[in-house]
Amino acid sequence: MSSVLPVPYVKIDKHGVILDRSSKAIELLDLQAETIRDCFDEESHNKLMKYMLPFKGEKTFEANLKARNQPFLLCDISISWEGEYAHIVFIPIGKHVQGLEEKLLELRLRLSSTDFELFEKKEALEEAMKRLDELSGPFIPISEKMAFVPLFGDVNESKMITVTGNALKAAYEGQFEEIFFDLSATGEIDEGGVQKLSELFRMLQYMNGKPVKIIGVKPKHARQLNAFDVDWPVYFETSLKDVLIEHLQIGKAPQA
Amino acid sequence: MAISAAEKLARLFLEGNHAEALRFIKQQPDQNRMVLFRDLFTPAMYMIGDLWENNEISVADEHLATGVCDFVLSRLFQVSSDETTRNKKKAMFLCLQGEQHYLGIKMINSIFEEKGWETKYYGASLPLEYALKSALQWKPEVIGLSVSIVYNLPVLKNYVRALAALPNKPDILVGGRLTEKYDLEPYVNNQGIIIRNLQQVEKWLDEYTEERINAYK
Numbered sequence: 453m454s455s456v457l458p459v460p461y462v463k464i465d466k467h468g469v470i471l472d473r474s475s476k477a478i479e480l481l482d483l484q485a486e487t488i489r490d491c492f493d494e495e496s497h498n499k500l501m502k503y504m505l506p507f508k509g510e511k512t513f514e515a516n517l518k519a520r521n522q523p524f525l526l527c528d529i530s531i532s533w534e535g536e537y538a539h540i541v542f543i544p545i546g547k548h549v550q551g552l553e554e555k556l557l558e559l560r561l562r563l564s565s566t567d568f569e570l571f572e573k574k575e576a577l578e579e580a581m582k583r584l585d586e587l588s589g590p591f592i593p594i595s596e597k598m599a600f601v602p603l604f605g606d607v608n609e610s611k612m613i614t615v616t617g618n619a620l621k622a623a624y625e626g627q628f629e630e631i632f633f634d635l636s637a638t639g640e641i642d643e644g645g646v647q648k649l650s651e652l653f654r655m656l657q658y659m660n661g662k663p664v665k666i667i668g669v670k671p672k673h674a675r676q677l678n679a680f681d682v683d684w685p686v687y688f689e690t691s692l693k694d695v696l697i698e699h700l701q702i703g704k705a706p707q708a
Numbered sequence: 709m710a711i712s713a714a715e716k717l718a719r720l721f722l723e724g725n726h727a728e729a730l731r732f733i734k735q736q737p738d739q740n741r742m743v744l745f746r747d748l749f750t751p752a753m754y755m756i757g758d759l760w761e762n763n764e765i766s767v768a769d770e771h772l773a774t775g776v777c778d779f780v781l782s783r784l785f786q787v788s789s790d791e792t793t794r795n796k797k798k799a800m801f802l803c804l805q806g807e808q809h810y811l812g813i814k815m816i817n818s819i820f821e822e823k824g825w826e827t828k829y830y831g832a833s834l835p836l837e838y839a840l841k842s843a844l845q846w847k848p849e850v851i852g853l854s855v856s857i858v859y860n861l862p863v864l865k866n867y868v869r870a871l872a873a874l875p876n877k878p879d880i881l882v883g884g885r886l887t888e889k890y891d892l893e894p895y896v897n898n899q900g901i902i903i904r905n906l907q908q909v910e911k912w913l914d915e916y917t918e919e920r921i922n923a924y925k
Contacts, residue, residue, distance in 0.1 A: 493859075499760075499761045502763075513763040523859045524859075526767055545767075549767050553771065556771055556775050563778060564782075566782070
């Protein structure tokens with residue numbers, strides 16, 4: 453009956469002698485194998501021996517088989533004992549691991565061609581770039597109610613991600629009624645930058661309840677900001693100077 | 709219960725945590741390569757082998773740990789490329805064809821570099837014909853072979869015989885996990901030197917250097 457099982461299967465006695473094997477097991481194993489030990493690679497013998505005393509239930513472990521045409525064949529071995537006899541099923545898993553091995557080989561080749569001095573310089577450079585991004589959008593509280601964020605240099609996605617983190621934190625900690633973003637010192641704004649910029653403005657609006665204000669927009673920026681279909685949740689003001697004059701006058705008003 | 713440093717390293721390898729593994733190694737009080745290899749890397753990898761034998765991890769886990777260990781070794785012990793290579797003694801290292809256990813010989817290679825040798829490290833599974841071709845051109849004084857699988861022992865014989873017969877008569881060192889378990893002398897046949905562990909390499913290297921100095925006296 454067991455010979456028609458669709459998997460390699462053997463039945464052994466408590467001495468490990470093979471009593472019965474399925475036709476799949478005959479195909480898989482060395483013809484000369486008389487005991488279960490003969491079926492396993494020497495390095496797997498210790499592991500096998502841990503399962504050779506009868507126990508209850510079934511157990512599964514990985515081991516290398518000595519197959520008919522392969523010196524090692526990694527298999528999942530399932531074993532259960534029934535009185536004096538054990539039933540053992542072998543499922544080759546070499547194929548799954550093979551993919552992994554190939555990946556590892558690729559990595560190893562990559563590793564051997566990596567110049568680690570360069571690699572470390574690159575890491576240092578990335579760190580410096582991040583620092584640069586942080587400094588390119590400082591969040592400056594001008595008064596208790598007013599904050600000012602000048603954006604320096606080109607605005608791209610990675611810079612905006614860094615700026616966004618800092619700006620949200622600062623806006624949360626302070627109680628600003630008005631936040632001004634100044635584009636006077638801003639270079640190019642690319643699509644990713646526009647996207648992240650509008651996201652930041654929207655988030656700040658949710659937090660403050662008031663839209664942010666943008667100043668210092670150059671004609672070039674006007675085109676870039678308008679090029680992508682973004683509904684800007686902001687007010688535009690002309691320049692920092694005008695804004696400050698207006699605010700200083702408001703500030704003076706009660707005294708007058 | 710406190711875990712040993714080697715066990716900690718083994719865990720980091722199995723987690724794939726190369727950054728933490730690097731940091732951990734750099735924190736060790738003794739930064740001597742030999743000490744790190746002998747007391748940390750080697751026992752950590754043996755522990756990983758034991759975990760497999762105890763059915764606690766799979767071969768896939770082992771592969772990951774090997775990859776991470778390889779990365780950490782490469783990262784920590786890279787030779788700087790601008791070092792002058794003139795008048796250096798030369799050694800090449802390889803695993804026999806079909807051998808994938810290359811970490812040991814990678815460490816040996818690193819020890820040689822530390823001692824001022826110029827080395828070529830071929831890693832896993834280098835067919836004999838390539839090894840011969842390379843050795844014929846480059847003329848290393850030492851060729852290190854690694855064997856870890858019993859099934860490959862007959863092949864070892866061919867490697868040793870062919871490489872020892874090269875015109876510049878290199879010294880053949882044979883190492884690997886099998887050297888501790890079996891007597892490899894019949895396969896090496898007096899044409900090579902069997903190296904059982906890292907300490908023996910160091911000892912051999914010191915004696916080799918001494919002999920050279922004496923020869924020039």
